[in-house]
Amino acid sequence: MYRLLLLLVLCANSYGASFRVTSYLLSASVNGQNYGSTNAPLAIDYSLIGVLGVPTLQITGTFGFYNDEFPFGYPGKLPPDPTISLRFTDVTISCTGGTGACSPWAINFSALFTATPATVGNVTQPPRSIQPDTFLGIEGTGNNGKGMLGVLVSNVTYLSPTVGGYFAEMVDLGPQFISFIGNSTNVQFTLTGNAMATGTTISMPGSLWYSFEQAVPTNIPEPGTVLLVSAALAGAWLLRRSTN
Secondary structure, X not given: OHHHHHHHHHHHHOOOOOEEEEEEEEEEEEOOEEEEEEOOOEEEEEEEOOOOOOOEEEEEEEEEEEEOOEEOOOOOOOOOOOEEEEEEEEEEEEEEOOOOEEOOEEEEEEEEEEXXXXXXXXXXXXXXXXXXXXXXXXXXXXXXXXXXXXXXXXXXXEEOOEEEEEEEEEEEEEEOOXXXXXXXXXXXEEEEEOOEEOOEEEEEXXXXXXXXXOOOOOOOOOHHHHHHHHHXXXXXXXXXXXXX
């Protein structure tokens, strides 16, 4: 009995928990050099050319919003989806030329986006706010056996893979509060790297990503139905107790 009531309560809590991104502004800063884009993926092509035999650091990649495996803009819309993510993809980080090593580096990512609650199925009153689970992950390869990467959120390091061959890490960051009263939310995270010896390369075609796992309601009863069924079950339990 208690398990069934709990299940109904959980169904009621997940009512309308999905959202649609309507517009966004992406920005990134690589060692003080700024990049920006509105409603389109952000291409990053950074080079710090060495002088007097100092190696050159180069960082290339694309930062953007994704619906599951497809970037926003494919096929030309921004629909709601069970998984919406920010990804830094097709990444190559290299240190070439000269002698010695490239200095440590950092890429600060930011996404300011507006969102509206989405309706699914028989849901008629979207929520004013939701808290979807968020996940942070990184995957790639590198030939720098002593190198180390770091992925930070709110100045806390959540991922720190060692770059020597294949690497992959993921962490659950828990619920991210999204309010639909002001309609805007800002997400920030940072990718850092230690000094890289010349001749070393880090490749991340699979990306660094920050995802929102939405609890999209499907076949969830209307709130009125939940209350009626719960009341009926509670009444049956009280009647059984009094007869016993």
